[in-house]
Structure formats: C-alpha cells, structure tokens
Amino acid sequence: MDKKYHQWTTDPTMKRLVIIAEGETEESFVNNILRPFFCSKGLYNTIQCFKTKHSHGGMSKYSYIKKDILNTIYESDVVVSMMIDFYRLPSDFPGFGELSNSQTHQEQADLLETRIKEDLEETQNQRFENFIPYIQLHEFETLVFASANGIDILFDRDEIDFKGLMNVVEEYPNPEEINNYPDTAPSVRLKKLIPGYNKVLHGIDIINTVGISELLEKCPRFKTWIESMAEALV
Template identity: 35%
Template sequence: MITVGVLCEGQTEENMVKEFLGPELLAYGINLVPTILLTKTAAGGPSSRGGVSKWSKIEKDLRNLLASTPHWAAVTTLLDYYGLPQGSPGMADRPMTMPPRQRVEHVEKHMAERIRDARFIPYLVLHETETWVFAAAEQLGEMLEEHALAGELKRQADEKGGPEGVNDRPDTAPSKRLLRLCPEYNKTQDGPEAVAHLGLDALRQACPHFDSWIGKLVTLSMMR
C-alpha cells in the first residue's frame, strides 16, 4: 500500500476522492489522502478552504504537503484547468492553437518544473470535475429521474469529441452547462455519486487525460 496526498480545489473535488477515487484505487494498493486548498488564513480567526485565487497559494500548499511527511509516495493535484490562475506556470505561453489536452499537459509540465520534486505528479482536470459528470450522463439521469438530461449531456459531449472537450468559456464550461440544464443539480453531492456509479474503468475510457493520470498513479504503486 502506498499513500498519495491529493491537493483538492474544493469540497466537490474532496468528495470525488472520498466517494469515488479513493475506494476505486484501494484495489491497486493506493491510499489517497485529500486536502482542500487553503485559500485564506485570518489572524486569530478560522482558515478558509476551497477555490483557487493565486498560484502562490497553490504552490505554498503543495510545498507544505510535500514537506509534511517523508512517507508520501507522491503528492498530486485535483484542480480544474478552467479558472486556473493566469499566473500559474505555463499559462502565459500555452500553445492556444493546439488541442486542449496538449495545452493542459504544457501547464502540468511547467508546474512540475516549478515544484522540482520527483514525488509531485501534477494533474489538472479538463476542464472541470463536472467533465466527469458528462461522462456519467446516464447515471446522473437515472439518479435525478431526468432521462432527457442524460441525452442532452451525451449529445453535448459527443459534439465536442468527448467529455474532456467540453470547453472552458465562462458560459460554456461543464458546470455552467449542467446548472443551466438542471438548476437543482448539487455539484458536491450529485456529481460524485453519479461518477461513482459510472466507475473508474468507464471514466478512464471516456476521458483520456484522466486515464493518463490514473495510469501514472497505478504505475507508481506497481513499482513499490
């Protein structure tokens, strides 16, 4: 069994780890430990967690996680590519004429170069964790008894060449589309539950960039 720390953007991502990724990856001998990004520390007051405002905050939390214990086999991220701070490594010179996956891999590569720790495995979701819910359209439709919703989510994903192609403009990002189609959708609960019903293997098949990340974690476990 290896232990991997996961820096999560917010509660939705933490729930994805606890309810979906964690149980699935235990079968591969991987124990995922989620931590929500610390966004603000008030003097004498409570800390705030969730959301991404500056790269410096992400970097600080990553370095703190890596330093917190020598027993981490790896530290990874579960952050949305959509809305990532413009000051993040690699964002300024992204190859915008290239497909989204190549753009996000460019940013991940520069994140790794900035942190410079062999245990760091950067991962940015194309384009949000709600992308995974598009892959789990049928499961969500059954849960909410909204079968027309499932069909429309599948149509939109197919139109973009797959769930990870659903883009990152403010009016067309996966989360915006979901809430427009289904105002009662609860992202912190419904999304993780639908994706858990879909299962790891099916999500890996639907989302190649996600599949690559999981493959890196599984390979790390097999090497121990």
C-alpha cells in the first residue's frame, strides 16, 4: 500500500463522508469510482452521495447547494464535501465578483471555495471544520481526458478523432488546465472528438477502464481534494 495512504486506514471511529454532487454523472462517479477507492484504502465507513436539488444536470443557484450543505453538515460524525463544475458556475456564488483575468483558473477556484466556506460560517455564526468545498476544474470531462487511454480501449479508432484526442492530451499534460471557453471546454472538445460520446453512458466507463490512479497522477487539484477528504475522515 502507498505510504501516503497507509495513515488513513483501520480506524473504527472514522466519520461518514457525504458528497453533494452537481449531477447524475458526478453522483455515479462518487458511488462507482470514489467509494471503491476509499474502501480499498481501508476507509470502510459510510460514503454517501446525492445530487443537489433543482440542478437539472447543472448548477443553477448557489442557494440550492447551500441549503443542501446546511441540511447535512449538522449531522453527527459527518464530513461534507461537494463536487461542482467551475465551467458555467452561476454568478451568485460567493466570491464570483472578485474573480479577475489576472488570476489563474486554479486561483479563481481556490478563492471561490474559500468564500463558500466563509459564507456558510458567517451566516451560521460557527466554524465548519467538517466541510471541504471542491470546485472541479473545469468540469467532469476533465477527468475523462485524464483517462484518455480508456477512450482508446472502449472506442474503435474509426469512432473517434484519435489524432485530435492525442493533440489535446499532449497540449495539456494536466487536464485541469484545459480552458473553459464555450468552444473549447472539455465537454465540447469530447463531443467533437467522439461524436457518439454521452456523458452519462460513457464517462464513468472510460474512467473505470484505466482506474483512479490516472486521475491522481495527472490532476493535482483533484488529488488534493481526495487526500483532504480521506484525512478528514480519520
């Protein structure tokens, strides 16, 4: 077992982990990829996930996920996190007005996460050490690009633009840096490269084909989130 993960294991007093997801695919990702991974590292306590209300497959208002967080965070022995996309994040999120072009997207996501936690703590007048905010750069499909080998395994070469796929992979060794413009966001690129791609049908299968280790290796921000949740559970 990796030394980094050994410290997480076999504590019978571990807390429950609840992740609030943006949509159906993210919910499936937590249930079918993250839960088995945590269990494989000895984190056998309950890991639950539910889709935020009123999402309709995407985040529409900050107030919705805030309500979901507050409905969960007061439960006993619980660690609460979330998985929502940076791409097309609603402008009513705390800190959105502070974002500037001089900041990297990672800095912007970090700022938003900080402001979300501050908003919860200020409005509730208490600290929430059991809350770990997470905004995915730039969207779920980033993780699919990190699993590009799975695309080549699941799809025939004549079903995909393989050269175009490899060009993106080579240009962005860290898929979290793929930009979020309407014509070049990860989801838009995937649909162009794989005409038959369906997020719900194929996204989890592609990632599962290569395993979560690929994501941890190629997506440092995602890796930090995983480690933060695991450490908070013990």
